[in-house]
Amino acid sequence: xxxxxxxxxxxxxxxxxxxxxxxxxxxxxxxxxxxxxxxxxxxxxxxxxxxxxxxxxxxxxxxxxxxxxxxxxxxxxxxxxxxxxxxxxxxxxxxxxxxxxxxxxxxxxxxxxxxxxxxxxxxxxxxxxxxxxxxxxxxxxxxxxxxxxxxxxxxxxxxxxxxxxxxxxxxxxxxxxxxxxxxxxxxxxxxxxxxxxxxxxxxxxxxxxxxxxxxxxxxxxxxxxxxxxxxxxxxxxxxxxxxxxxxxxxxxxxxxxxxxxxxxxxxxxxxxxxxxxxxxxxxxxxxxxxxxxxxxxxxxxxxxxxxxxxxxxxxxxxxxxxxxxxxxxxxxxxxxxxxxxxxxxxxxxxxxxxxxxxxxxxxxxxxxxxxxxxxxxxxxxxxxxxxxxxxxxxxxxxxxxxxxx
Amino acid sequence: xxxxxxxxxxxxxxxxxxxxxxxxxxxxxxxxxxxxxxxxxxxxxxxxxxxxxxxxxxxxxxxxxxxxxxxxxxxxxxxxxxxxxxxxxxxxxxxxxxxxxxxxxxxxxxxxxxxxxxxxxxxxxxxxxxxxxxxxxxxxxxxxxxxxxxxxxxxxxxxxxxxxxxxxxxxxxxxxxxxxxxxxxxxxxxxxxxxxxxxxxxxxxxxxxxxxxxxxxxxxxxxxxxxxxxxxx
Amino acid sequence: xxxxxxxxxxxxxxxxxxxxxxxxxxxxxxxxxxxxxxxxxxxxxxxxxx
Numbered sequence: 136x137x138x139x140x141x142x143x144x145x146x147x148x149x150x151x152x153x154x155x156x157x158x159x160x161x162x163x164x165x166x167x168x169x170x171x172x173x174x175x176x177x178x179x180x181x182x183x184x185x186x187x188x189x190x191x192x193x194x195x196x197x198x199x200x201x202x203x204x205x206x207x208x209x210x211x212x213x214x215x216x217x218x219x220x221x222x223x224x225x226x227x228x229x230x231x232x233x234x235x236x237x238x239x240x241x242x243x244x245x246x247x248x249x250x251x252x253x254x255x256x257x258x259x260x261x262x263x264x265x266x267x268x269x270x271x272x273x274x275x276x277x278x279x280x281x282x283x284x285x286x287x288x289x290x291x292x293x294x295x296x297x298x299x300x301x302x303x304x305x306x307x308x309x310x311x312x313x314x315x316x317x318x319x320x321x322x323x324x325x326x327x328x329x330x331x332x333x334x335x336x337x338x339x340x341x342x343x344x345x346x347x348x349x350x351x352x353x354x355x356x357x358x359x360x361x362x363x364x365x366x367x368x369x370x371x372x373x374x375x376x377x378x379x380x381x382x383x384x385x386x387x388x389x390x391x392x393x394x395x396x397x398x399x400x401x402x403x404x405x406x407x408x409x410x411x412x413x414x415x416x417x418x419x420x421x422x423x424x425x426x427x428x429x430x431x432x433x434x435x436x437x438x439x440x441x442x443x444x445x446x447x448x449x450x451x452x453x454x455x456x457x458x459x460x461x462x463x464x465x466x467x468x469x470x471x472x473x474x475x476x477x478x479x480x481x482x483x484x485x486x487x488x489x490x491x492x493x494x495x496x497x498x499x500x501x502x503x504x505x506x507x508x509x510x511x512x513x514x515x516x517x518x519x520x521x522x523x524x525x526x527x528x529x530x531x532x533x534x535x536x537x538x539x540x
Numbered sequence: 541x542x543x544x545x546x547x548x549x550x551x552x553x554x555x556x557x558x559x560x561x562x563x564x565x566x567x568x569x570x571x572x573x574x575x576x577x578x579x580x581x582x583x584x585x586x587x588x589x590x591x592x593x594x595x596x597x598x599x600x601x602x603x604x605x606x607x608x609x610x611x612x613x614x615x616x617x618x619x620x621x622x623x624x625x626x627x628x629x630x631x632x633x634x635x636x637x638x639x640x641x642x643x644x645x646x647x648x649x650x651x652x653x654x655x656x657x658x659x660x661x662x663x664x665x666x667x668x669x670x671x672x673x674x675x676x677x678x679x680x681x682x683x684x685x686x687x688x689x690x691x692x693x694x695x696x697x698x699x700x701x702x703x704x705x706x707x708x709x710x711x712x713x714x715x716x717x718x719x720x721x722x723x724x725x726x727x728x729x730x731x732x733x734x735x736x737x738x739x740x741x742x743x744x745x746x747x748x749x750x751x752x753x754x755x756x757x758x759x760x761x762x763x764x765x766x767x768x769x770x771x772x773x
Numbered sequence: 774x775x776x777x778x779x780x781x782x783x784x785x786x787x788x789x790x791x792x793x794x795x796x797x798x799x800x801x802x803x804x805x806x807x808x809x810x811x812x813x814x815x816x817x818x819x820x821x822x823x
Contacts, residue, residue, distance in 0.1 A: 151681035152763070191686070193613075509674075512687055517677035522670040526663055526698065529705045532653060536709070543802060550795055557791065561784045565777070583780055587787065630794055634787065641783070744791075751798055758805040765812040772819050 138201055139164045140216060140295050140326035141186055146195035147207075148178075148185050151513075155181045158194070159349065163326040165293040168317060168356055170340035171330040177346040179330035180223060183297045186328065187220055187452040199295060213455050217244040217294030219286045221301055225279035226449030228440060229268030230386050233259070233278050236267065237285055242373045243453045244286035244294065248365035253281055253288075256312050276304045284316055289367040293324040302333040314339050318359035375454055376461030379437045383460050389467060392436035393499075397471050400429040401478060411479050416539040420487065426475045427468040427491035428531055431498025432524050435459055438506040439516075447510060457507055460499070468495025490538065498527055546750035553744025560586055560737040568733045581645030588638040590737035592661065594745040595635050598627035599664050599696075601749055602671075606692030609685055615760075616753075618685055621692055623752035625671040627745055632665030654710035660702045667695040680763065 141163035148156040155178045163169055171179040184190050186197055188205045196206035199214045219240070220226065227236050234250055241247040254260045257277045267275060280301045287294045302310045310333070317327055317339045329336050337343060343352045383389050404422055411419055437458045441447040447457045472491025476483050505523055509515040564586035602624030608617025639658050640650035652658060671688050678684040 149682045151679060151683070191682075193682075508690070509687060511683040513679050513681070513683065514677055518674040519670060522666055522673070525666055529653070529659065529702065529709070533705060533708060547799060550799070554791065554795065558788055561788060565781055565784060581780070583777075584783075587784065630791075638787075748795070748798065751802060755798065755802045755805065758802060758809060762805055762809050762812070765809060765816065768816055769812060772816060 137165060140200060140293060141328070142198040143182070143186060144196050144198065146185060146197065147193040148181055148190055149193055150181060150190075154193075156185065161344065163295070163328055165324045165326055166321055167342060168321050168327040168329065168340045170337045170343045170354075171328065171346050172332070172337060172343055173346035179346050180299050182346060183299050183328060183330050184222065184448075187218070187297050188214070189448055189452055214295070217286050217290040217292065218453050219283035219294065219296040220449060220452050221280045221283035221298045222445055222448060223299045223303070224445035224448075225275050226444060226446050227267045227275065227279060227282070228382065228443050228446045229266060230382055230440070231267050233265055233267060233270070234263040236278060237282055239373045239378065240282035240453070241285050241289045242370050244290045245369060245372060246289040246291065246367040247370040248285065248289045248367050250281070250285060253285065257281065257309050273304045273306065277309055280313060284320065287320050287323070287325045288363060288365050291367070293326065296320065296325055296327045298327065299330045300332070301329060302331065302336050310335050314357055315359055315361075318357050319363040321356065322359055323363060372454075375450055375456040375458045379458035379460045380463055382437060382440065382458065383463055386440070388436035388440060389460065389463060393430040393433045393467065394471075396433050397426040397430035401426040401471075401475055405478055411481060417535050419481075420535045420538050423475050423479065423481065423487060424472060424491050424494055424535070426471045427495045428498060430467055430471055431464060431495040432502060432527065434502035434506050434520070435499060438503060442515065459503055462496070464499035465492045465496040468492035471495065487538070490534070494531075494534065501527065542750065543754050546747050546754060549743050549747025550751060553740050553742075553747050556736060556740025557744060560590070560733060560740050563733045563736065567729070569729050581642050584638050584642040586733055586737050588635060588642060589734060590741040591631050591634040591638060592657065593738050594741040595628060595631035595661060595664075597742065597745050598624050598631050598749070599668075600624070602628050602668070602692050603696050606689040609689040610693060618689070619753040619756040620749070621689055622675065622756050623749040625668050625675070625692065626752050627748050629665065629668035629672050631745060632661055632668055635661050636665050654706055656703050656706045659706050660699055663698045663702060664695065667691065667698070680760070
C-alpha cells in the first residue's frame with residue numbers, strides 16, 4: 136500500500152491534568168475518509184488538533200507523508216502536504232471578508248479555484264463580499280468548512296483535510312452538499328479525517344474509529360453523484376505578515392493599541408515645557424525616542440485579534456505562524472520619531488528617525504513573542520504580560536548611550 | 541510530619557530574623573560618618589543582605605523546579621517551581637525595597653542602573669510577580685505548567701544579560717555611590733549579626749519552600765478528590 | 774536618633790509583613806487539610822450508603 140498521508144505513531148497527549156490519548160497509532164491513506172466517533176471528552180478534537188500539530192506530544196510523533204512534522208521532543212516542521220482545517224471554532228477573524236478568507240486558505244496550497252460556485256451551492260454567494268462578523272453562526276460555519284475543503288479542490292497532489300464537527304449548526308441541504316464534496320475529494324485521492332456525532336457525516340466515511348476504544352470498523356461510503364468541476368490556477372501564498380498588515384490597515388487596531396499610548400507619552404513630555412535645550416545628548420535622545428519606545432511596548436494588536444474564533448490556531452496549522460504586523464511598526468516608529476522631533480522643534484536627524492523606527496519594530500515584536508507565549512493557556516487574557524516589559528528598559532538605556540558616542 | 545518540620549523551621553527562622561533585627565538596632569556597632577553618608581540607614585544591611593541571600597535560594601529553587609518540570613515532567617519539581625516563585629516574590633520584594641530605601645538614604649537616589657545586583661533582583665522579582673499572578677489566574681494543567689516553567693527557566697538568561705548590560709552602563713556612567721557602601725570592611729560584631737541573619741533567613745526560606753510545596757500537594761489532592769466527587773454525585 | 778526611629782518602625786513593619794505572609798501560608802495549609810478531610814468523609818459516606 137502507498138505510504139499514508141497521515142501517521143500518528145504511538146502518540147500520547149495531555150489536556151489539563153488528563154491524559155486524553157495514550158499510545159495511539161493510526162494511519163490515513165490517500166482516498167480514505169476516517170470518521171472519529173465517541174462521546175464528548177473521548178478525544179476526537181484532541182486527536183484532530185494533534186494531527187494538525189497544534190498540541191504538543193508527551194510521547195510519539197506525527198508524520199505527514201513521510202515527514203516527521205511533530206514529535207515529543209518539541210521538534211516541529213512545516214507540513215509538506217496541502218492541509219485543510221476546520222476546528223470546532225471557525226478559525227476566522229470577524230474583520231475578514233468571506234471570499235478573502237477562502238482565497239487566503241487556497242493560497243496556502245499555491246493554487247486557487249473560483250470560490251463563487253461553491254458559495255452558491257451553500258446559498259452564500261450573495262454574502263461573498265460581506266465581513267465574516269456579519270454572518271450568522273450557521274453561515275460562518277459553512278464558510279469555515281469550505282475554507283478547509285477548497286485548498287484540496289485546488290491542489291494537484293493529494294492533501295490532508297481535518298474537520299471537527301463540520302455539520303454543527305448547518306442546515307440539511309448544506310450537509311448534503313458537504314457530503315457530496317467529501318465524496319468527490321475522496322475520489323480525487325485526498326485523505327479526510329472527520330470528528331463527528333452526526334450520522335450523515337459518518338456515512339461519508341470508509342472507516343469508523345471509536346476514539347474511546349480505538350475500535351475500527353470498515354464502512355461503505357456514499358459515492359459522489361458528479362465529478363468535481365474546478366479549474367485551478369497557481370497563486371502566491373499569503374504570509375502571516377501580509378495578512379496582519381492588511382488587517383491592521385483595515386481595522387486601524389494599531390491606532391488604539393499603539394499610537395494612542397505613544398501620543399500620550401509625547402503629550403506628557405511636551406507639557407514639561409521648553410527644556411530640551413538644557414539637556415545633555417543622552418537625555419535629549421531619551422525624550423525624542425520615548426514615544427517610539429512607548430508604541431513598541433504596547434505590543435501587537437494582532438495577537439489579541441487572532442484569538443477570535445481561534446484564528447491563531449488555524450494560522451499556526453496551515454502557515455506555521457500567527458498573523459503579525461510585519462514592518463508596520465518600523466514605519467510607525469519612524470513617523471512617531473519624526474513627529475516627536477518636529478514637536479520639540481529640534482533639527483530632524485535622519486539616523487534618529489531610523490533608530491526610532493527600529494526601536495519600535497524590535498520592541499513590538501519582542502512583546503509580541505511574549506504575548507504569543509501565553510497562547511496555550513486556558514485564559515491567556517488573565518495573564519499580565521505587561522509586567523515583563525520593564526526588562527526592555529536597560530537595553531533602551533544602552534541604545535541611547537550608543538547614540539551619544 | 542513534613543508539615544511539622546516545615547512549621548518548625550518557619551518558627552525557628554522567624555525567631556532568628558526577629559533576633560537579628562533586634563541586634564541590628566540595639567547591639568551592632570555603628571559605622572563611621574566618613575564611610576557612610578547615612579550610618580543609621582546602613583543598618584538596613586542586616587536585612588537587605590540576608591533577604592538577598594534568601595531570594596537567591598528561592599530563585600534557585602524556581603530555576604531547578606522549572607527545569608525539572610520541563611525536562612522530567614516531575615510533580616515534585618513543579619511544586620518546587622511554585623514554591624520558589626512565591627518565595628522569590630516575597631524575598632525579592634524585600635531585597636529590592638530595602639535596597640531602594642538604603643539607596644535613597646545613602647546615594648540620594650533609590651535606583652542605580654550600574655548596580656548589577658539591584659537590577660538583577662529587580663528583574664527576577666518582576667518575573668516572580670508575573671509567575672505567581674499568572675499561575676493563580678489559570679487552571680492547573682500541562683499548558684499552564686509548560687508556559688510558566690519555560691518563563692521560570694529562561695528568565696534566568698536575564699542574570700548574565702543584566703550583568704553585561706550593567707557592566708557596560710557602569711563603564712560609561714559610574715554609579716552614584718558616595719561612601720564605601722556595603723563593600724567596606726566588616727568587623728567581627730557586624731559579621732556575627734550578619735551571619736545570624738543569613739542563617740535565620742536560610743532556615744526561614746527553606747521552611748517556607750517546604751510548606752508551600754506541601755500546600756501545592758494538598759491543592760492537587762483536593763482537585764483529585766473533587767473530580768472523584770463529581771463522578772460519585 | 775530620628776533615623777534610628779524610622780529604621781525601627783521599618784524593621785517592625787517588615788517583621789509584621791513576614792509574620793502575616795507566613796500566617797496566610799500556614800492557614801491555607803490548615804484550611805486545605807480540613808476541606809480534604811470533609812471531602813474524603815463525604816465520598817466514603819456516599820460509597821457506604823450505596
